[in-house]
Amino acid sequence: MVAGGSAGVRGLRAREQALELARRSREAWERARRWQAAAEAERKVAATLLTLTADGWRLLVDRRWPGTASANVDMILVGRGGVFVVDVKNWRDAPSVQDGRLSAGGRSRDDEVAKMLAMARAVEERTAALGMSPVAVQPVMVFAGRRLDVTLGRVRLLGQEDVLNVLLAAPKRLNAPMVKAVAAYLEEGFPAYETNVLPERPSGDEGEASSLFDVEEVEKAALESVLHGPIEQWMTFLHPDQVAVARRDWSGPARISGPAGTGKTVVGLHRAAHIATRTTGPIMYVTYVNNLPRVQGHLFQRMASHLADRVEFTSLHGWAQRFLADRGIPVNLDGRAAEDSFSRAWLQVGRGSALAEIDPLPHYWEQEIAHVIKGRGIASLDEYRTVNRYGRRTALQAAHREAVWLLYEEYEMLRKKRGVHDFNDVLLAALDEVRERPADPPYAAVIVDEVQDLTLTGVRLLHALAGDGPNGLLLIGDGQQAVYPGGFRLGEAGVGIKGRGAVLRINYRNAAPILDEALRLVSDDPFDDLDGPTPNGRRTVETTYHEGHVVHAAARSESDHDAQLVAALTALAAEDESALASTAVLCRSRNDVEHYHRLLTRAGLPVLRLDNYDGRPTGALKIGTYLRAKGLEFKNVYLPAFTTRATIPGGDSTAAERAALTRRQSFVAMTRARDLLWLGTITPPA
Numbered sequence: 001m002v003a004g005g006s007a008g009v010r011g012l013r014a015r016e017q018a019l020e021l022a023r024r025s026r027e028a029w030e031r032a033r034r035w036q037a038a039a040e041a042e043r044k045v046a047a048t049l050l051t052l053t054a055d056g057w058r059l060l061v062d063r064r065w066p067g068t069a070s071a072n073v074d075m076i077l078v079g080r081g082g083v084f085v086v087d088v089k090n091w092r093d094a095p096s097v098q099d100g101r102l103s104a105g106g107r108s109r110d111d112e113v114a115k116m117l118a119m120a121r122a123v124e125e126r127t128a129a130l131g132m133s134p135v136a137v138q139p140v141m142v143f144a145g146r147r148l149d150v151t152l153g154r155v156r157l158l159g160q161e162d163v164l165n166v167l168l169a170a171p172k173r174l175n176a177p178m179v180k181a182v183a184a185y186l187e188e189g190f191p192a193y194e195t196n197v198l199p200e201r202p203s204g205d206e207g208e209a210s211s212l213f214d215v216e217e218v219e220k221a222a223l224e225s226v227l228h229g230p231i232e233q234w235m236t237f238l239h240p241d242q243v244a245v246a247r248r249d250w251s252g253p254a255r256i257s258g259p260a261g262t263g264k265t266v267v268g269l270h271r272a273a274h275i276a277t278r279t280t281g282p283i284m285y286v287t288y289v290n291n292l293p294r295v296q297g298h299l300f301q302r303m304a305s306h307l308a309d310r311v312e313f314t315s316l317h318g319w320a321q322r323f324l325a326d327r328g329i330p331v332n333l334d335g336r337a338a339e340d341s342f343s344r345a346w347l348q349v350g351r352g353s354a355l356a357e358i359d360p361l362p363h364y365w366e367q368e369i370a371h372v373i374k375g376r377g378i379a380s381l382d383e384y385r386t387v388n389r390y391g392r393r394t395a396l397q398a399a400h401r402e403a404v405w406l407l408y409e410e411y412e413m414l415r416k417k418r419g420v421h422d423f424n425d426v427l428l429a430a431l432d433e434v435r436e437r438p439a440d441p442p443y444a445a446v447i448v449d450e451v452q453d454l455t456l457t458g459v460r461l462l463h464a465l466a467g468d469g470p471n472g473l474l475l476i477g478d479g480q481q482a483v484y485p486g487g488f489r490l491g492e493a494g495v496g497i498k499g500r501g502a503v504l505r506i507n508y509r510n511a512a513p514i515l516d517e518a519l520r521l522v523s524d525d526p527f528d529d530l531d532g533p534t535p536n537g538r539r540t541v542e543t544t545y546h547e548g549h550v551v552h553a554a555a556r557s558e559s560d561h562d563a564q565l566v567a568a569l570t571a572l573a574a575e576d577e578s579a580l581a582s583t584a585v586l587c588r589s590r591n592d593v594e595h596y597h598r599l600l601t602r603a604g605l606p607v608l609r610l611d612n613y614d615g616r617p618t619g620a621l622k623i624g625t626y627l628r629a630k631g632l633e634f635k636n637v638y639l640p641a642f643t644t645r646a647t648i649p650g651g652d653s654t655a656a657e658r659a660a661l662t663r664r665q666s667f668v669a670m671t672r673a674r675d676l677l678w679l680g681t682i683t684p685p686a
């Protein structure tokens, strides 16, 4: 269930709210009528908007616009939906929007849009000082006496009769004290003309109260608003450092880093919105994980719906496949057939070679090919002989490198014989194509989230798309959360970010005991962070105070462990029926996901796979692998069969490397938890 209580209670509240507003509209009308300096059209719109003041909104009318000789701002409305900069229009001809242009009576009115945007920007500058995100400032043109609801870029065009419903339905961004503070701050920044003040108090004479709105429509709008989650609040207020990073002008590629939960994605999303309002080209928000773009896309839609069509949320491989298909380049991506080709290559030339001395199991070598050879686009044995294998800590002698190369060539031969491609082939082909024939139209910006999981080829591809222009490429990530082996330096991708980096340090997500527990696990592990290695895993990070705890559930057997998990989740649901909606069970392997999915379903708990989760509220408990949970967060996280030992078997020389990777993956899973982290372990009696 979502915020706002049960459906019945919500409906009742919306109805009460609508009726109260209808009562207050008479009072509003009277106040507006006595606003001498305004024209009739403005008075009517003011009356409509004044109605909202009964609901805690603040309306500032006819304000001076500092820094301009004589310009004024018609109205600034501050309420729980954010800040709305309102320009009232009383045009004889109906406005019309076509191909992104505004006209009326056959005449272009684009200059009015430009003025509106400049006004919004002035308000945005002021509210940014309070840590408010620009996406919470919305320019609105209100057309007196008309019905209309059209979006033109950032500007919303509304008919006088539609404005109230739209504002009431807006997701809640500000609470009551915030509304007061923001309004007071804007009042100071945009002073009133003394001769033109809207009377504060009604006279008591109700006068003519034309029907300003339809009670039923308002009721519907009020209901829509409470259905939005509390998430809109972080979308509105950021830490001043975060606002500064989101709005910074970078002269070339830049980087945002910081430990888990420090708001890197939040800043990335705000940055996407910021750039969208200042450019015209497409913007790509890309990540390695498949399901994350859907979730981030929905967050962005809720944060800045008017900009949603400007930003493409995509996984890197998904984008590359579409791009190649559009260019008519055939790709036969078949992960399973490619894996099978590798298994055969291993049997033929790997298992009996010098490689088995280091690690007798194929997994390590499969990753060597995927992340080091193909992931870095290495084209010859000579190149591979000397390459620095960042992030892979097991040294390879010349003979081993030669054996790996043989294995790679065998794999490639078998793969090509079957006519299939692997994920690396897709990126390599896309990179060749982009270099040959760049994307058209070019991307105005490419924002890469979770960049630590990309291969060098992936970063080269995105760099080729974004170029080195101002505010073009932004890399967001944290090497401590890398869940794949093999790394690189940005310099190798030809990306220079010198002097264009920002580090976020305040963790807003995890309760302190959870973050402490997770950081303890990786505190001795150095990690690679694109610019170079760190000596250990200890980070400087501040936590924001909120309650939370870690539960250790120790079991003697698998059945005892599973019973404890079911009991814990059932108790959680019994205490608060909505708790499951913000709870996830995360598993190390797909097999574990299958096992726990069956277990929980049998116990009668509603379960949704993370593969099918798109960020929209659902009442079900989420389940998925650690890797699928990247970038996400939940109030309660359950990690059944939790172990800090490497679960993939292999040789002694590579054991330390595998164990470190396992710890990093566990760290990612643990830091998804906001308030409760449940760790289930199975220790059979000695």
Ligand SMILES: Nc1ncnc2c1ncn2[C@@H]1O[C@H](COP(=O)(O)OP(=O)(O)OP(=O)(O)O)[C@@H](O)[C@H]1O
Pocket: 234, 237, 238, 239, 242, 258, 259, 260, 261, 262, 263, 264, 265, 266, 267, 478, 481, 507, 508, 509, 630, 631, 632, 633, 671
């Ligand atoms: N200024 C802020 N005020 C309150 N909450 C914030 C603020 N900034 C971020 N948050 C919250 O912190 C949490 C973590 O944010 P986000 O997912 O962007 O972090 P991250 O650094 O990308 O994390 P990770 O690297 O672990 O995926 C989110 O719940 C977000 O809403």
